[in-house]
Amino acid sequence: MVSAGLEIMGLSMCVIGSLLVMVACGLPMWKVTAFIEANIVVAQTMWDGLWMSCVVQSTGQMQCKVHDSILALSHDLQAARALTVTSCVLGVVGMMVVIAGAQCTNCISKENVKVRAVNAGGILYIISGLFVLVPLCWMANNIISDFYNPQVPASKKREIGAALYIGWAATALLLIGGSLLCCSCPSSGNSGYSVKYAPTKARTSQNGEYDKRNYV
Numbered sequence: 062m063v064s065a066g067l068e069i070m071g072l073s074m075c076v077i078g079s080l081l082v083m084v085a086c087g088l089p090m091w092k093v094t095a096f097i098e099a100n101i102v103v104a105q106t107m108w109d110g111l112w113m114s115c116v117v118q119s120t121g122q123m124q125c126k127v128h129d130s131i132l133a134l135s136h137d138l139q140a141a142r143a144l145t146v147t148s149c150v151l152g153v154v155g156m157m158v159v160i161a162g163a164q165c166t167n168c169i170s171k172e173n174v175k176v177r178a179v180n181a182g183g184i185l186y187i188i189s190g191l192f193v194l195v196p197l198c199w200m201a202n203n204i205i206s207d208f209y210n211p212q213v214p215a216s217k218k219r220e221i222g223a224a225l226y227i228g229w230a231a232t233a234l235l236l237i238g239g240s241l242l243c244c245s246c247p248s249s250g251n252s253g254y255s256v257k258y259a260p261t262k263a264r265t266s267q268n269g270e271y272d273k274r275n276y277v
Contacts, residue, residue, distance in 0.1 A: 064164065064245050064246055065163075065164045065165060067241050067242075067244060067245060068159070068163055068164060068165075068179055068241075068242065068245050069163075069165075070238075070241055071159075071183065071237075071238040071239070071240075071241030071242040071245075072156070072159050072160075072163070072238065072242065073238070074234045074235075074237055074238030074241070075152070075155065075156070075159070075183075075186040075234065075235055075238035075239060075242070076152075076156060077231075077234055078152070078186070078189075078190065078230075078231040078232070078233075078234030078235035078238060079148075079149065079152030079153070079155075079156070079186075079189065079231070079235070080231075081227050081228070081230060081231035081234065082145065082148050082149055082152060082189070082193050082228065082231045082235075083149050084227060085145070085193075085224045085225075085227040085228040085231060086111060086145040086146065086149060087110075087112070088110060088222075088223065088224040088227070089108045089109065089110030089111075089112070089113050089114065089115045089125065089224075090108050090110065090222035090223045090224045091108075091109055091110050091111060091141075091200060091222050091224045091225060092108070092109035092110075092200075092204060092219035092220070092221075092222055093106065093107070093108055093109075093219060093220050093221075093222045093223075094106045094107045094108075094219065094220070095208060095215075095218040095219055095220045105117060105118050105119065108222065109219065109222075110224065111138060111141055111142050111145065112127060112128060112142075113125045113126060113127045113128060114126055114128070135203075137196065137199050137200050137203050138200075140195070140196055140199065141196030141197075141199070141200060144192045144193060144195055144196045145192075145193055145196060145228075147189075147192050148189045148190070148192040148193040149189075151185050151186070151188055151189035151192065152185075152186065152189045152235070154185060155182045155183075155185035155186045155189060155239075156182070158178055158179075158181055158182035158185065159178070159179055159182030159183070159242060161178055162174070162175040162176070162177070162178025162179040162181075162182065163175070163179060176245055176246060179242055179245040180242065180243050180245060182242055183238075183239040183240065183241070183242025183243035183244075183245070184239065184243065185239075186235050186236075186238055186239030186242065187235065187236055187239035187240065187243070189235055189239075190231075190232045190233075190234075190235030190236040190239065191232075191236075193228055193231060193232055193235070194228075194229075194232045197225055197228045197229060197232065200225060201221055201225055204219050204220065204221055205221075207219065208220070
């Protein structure tokens with residue numbers, strides 16, 4: 062029961078983490094405009110994401126444009142695209158593997174194979190969390206470096222967007238949930254002490270009849 066509870070808890074955390082990775086991958090708020098000038102009332106706010114850039118007017122109107130060329134993007138955006146998509150794919154594959162080997166399903170009959178499948182799914186989720194952690198830290202490092210770089214003009218300075226915080230939360234869920242799945246162990250089928258009974262030997266008298274002294 063304890064192992065099954067760990068599997069359910071770990072799988073739930075990993076599924077939520079994978080969904081958050083997909084949300085962070087699609088959101089355009091990886092980089093947002095930094096308000097560092099004296100006048101914080103600006104006419105527009107710029108969002109930069111993996112797939113598009115958006116401009117939000119002060120009136121509430123928003124215009125988005127998809128990135129035309131992949132090669133024209135910066136290296137951190139190119140790496141973030143590849144790693145986040147790979148993380149999403151690993152999350153889906155890990156969910157299928159864990160469900161196939163879970164104790165509450167009958168897809169696999171052998172107990173040791175079920176445990177290995179759950180452990181393999183946990184490893185896939187941990188790798189998925191690491192894959193999404195790399196572009197998040199890389200992007201955050203570039204944003205902070207450009208923000209404190211005096212040679213970068215104020216109009217090009219950016220701040221960390223909401224997508225990065227969502228991605229960090231997803232990474233934590235994937236790493237913790239994957240670790241719980243790796244701790245899964247086979248459930249012991251026999252509880253208590255095993256008692257072995259020795260076979261009784263029938264004693265016979267010399268004339269071939271059963272000895273009456275064996276009766277109780």
